[in-house]
Amino acid sequence: MKLITRNVDYCIRSLVYMAACKKDIVCAEEMARHLNMPRPFLRKILQVLHKKGMLKAYKGKNGGFKLAVNPKKIFLLDLITAFHGPIKVVEHLFKKKCCPFTECCIVKKKMDKIEKYVISELKDITIYSLVGCKK
Amino acid sequence: MKLITRNVDYCIRSLVYMAACKKDIVCAEEMARHLNMPRPFLRKILQVLHKKGMLKAYKGKNGGFKLAVNPKKIFLLDLITAFHGPIKVVEHLFKKKCCPFTECCIVKKKMDKIEKYVISELKDITIYSLVGCKK
DNA sequence: TTTAATGATACTATATTGGTATCATTAAGT
DNA sequence: ACTTAATGATACCAATATAGTATCATTAAA
Numbered sequence: 039m040k041l042i043t044r045n046v047d048y049c050i051r052s053l054v055y056m057a058a059c060k061k062d063i064v065c066a067e068e069m070a071r072h073l074n075m076p077r078p079f080l081r082k083i084l085q086v087l088h089k090k091g092m093l094k095a096y097k098g099k100n101g102g103f104k105l106a107v108n109p110k111k112i113f114l115l116d117l118i119t120a121f122h123g124p125i126k127v128v129e130h131l132f133k134k135k136c137c138p139f140t141e142c143c144i145v146k147k148k149m150d151k152i153e154k155y156v157i158s159e160l161k162d163i164t165i166y167s168l169v170g171c172k173k
Numbered sequence: 174m175k176l177i178t179r180n181v182d183y184c185i186r187s188l189v190y191m192a193a194c195k196k197d198i199v200c201a202e203e204m205a206r207h208l209n210m211p212r213p214f215l216r217k218i219l220q221v222l223h224k225k226g227m228l229k230a231y232k233g234k235n236g237g238f239k240l241a242v243n244p245k246k247i248f249l250l251d252l253i254t255a256f257h258g259p260i261k262v263v264e265h266l267f268k269k270k271c272c273p274f275t276e277c278c279i280v281k282k283k284m285d286k287i288e289k290y291v292i293s294e295l296k297d298i299t300i301y302s303l304v305g306c307k308k
Numbered sequence: 309t310t311t312a313a314t315g316a317t318a319c320t321a322t323a324t325t326g327g328t329a330t331c332a333t334t335a336a337g338t
Numbered sequence: 339a340c341t342t343a344a345t346g347a348t349a350c351c352a353a354t355a356t357a358g359t360a361t362c363a364t365t366a367a368a
Binding site: 200201202216219220223230231232233234235236237238 | 310311312313314315316
Binding site: 065066067081084085088095096097098099100101102103 | 341342343344345346347
């Protein structure tokens with residue numbers, strides 16, 4: 039069970055970088071260099087964030103990216119779901135079709151509880167809360 | 174993030190079946206039929222459980238499997254780790270090499286907390302606790 | 309000796325993860 | 339206008355995990 043894959047990790051770190059940066063616009067090349075990530079991969083990640091509306095993108099020379107949202111309002115949960123879809127601790131099992139229990143199933147109940155907990159914890163972490171952390 | 178894959182799901186249901194069954198020894202064919210699973214796949218799963226010492230296996234005609242452990246002492250956590258290895262919410266990231274934060278990192282702290290919670294919940298569910306559930 | 313079970317192993321198909329590569333587009337600076 | 343340096347959009351690739359299938363050897367009951 040991985041919650042934070044490389045995708046999401048790079049994503050978090052680049053957003054923190056942008057939130058902390060004095061400069062308004064930062065390009066992928068700069069972030070890839072500073073944060074030690076493969077540039078083409080980072081670019082792909084940033085494009086996803088752009089499509090999701092979390093970043094503004096500027097093409098052309100001196101272009102780059104910029105946060106489109108207050109870093110206090112960018113939650114870890116949303117970053118994870120942006121790349122992996124909604125968090126589902128138990129995916130396709132324990133549906134009526136597959137599972138004879140369903141209604142009363144303890145496993146399902148526990149899993150739902152775990153899922154709620156995980157989601158609530160991840161909703162708690164913002165990019166802003168990570169900015170000061172590095173040093 | 175999947176905790177319970179098909180592997181583990183089949184595994185749980187077959188163990189519950191064995192725990193509930195009046196018969197001492199049950200063969201893979203019977204379980205596959207009753208629980209609607211592909212028999213060769215189930216066999217592979219049961220072999221894993223056997224190697225882990227959770228099942229006794231009997232070869233030859235009228236052979237099959239039998240719980241080697243009290244169903245009150247078979248925990249969901251152990252079944253999951255038997256097939257996926259230890260639960261790691263955050264796998265390779267946030268180690269000194271990769272992550273500039275490490276020491277103080279909020280993400281890491283939260284993830285560790287989530288991991289502990291998940292593990293403690295999964296330790297709580299036994300095969301025995303699932304037996305009565307079906308009906 | 310036949311039959312019906314597991315043991316061991318090798319193979320296949322699909323999805324996900326972690327990328328690379330290419331070409332088009334855009335805009336700043338000259 | 340031209341060059342350069344950025345993103346946009348795609349298509350591709352390799353490794354790993356998941357979900358199986360297939361085969362043959364072994365074993366033991368009838």
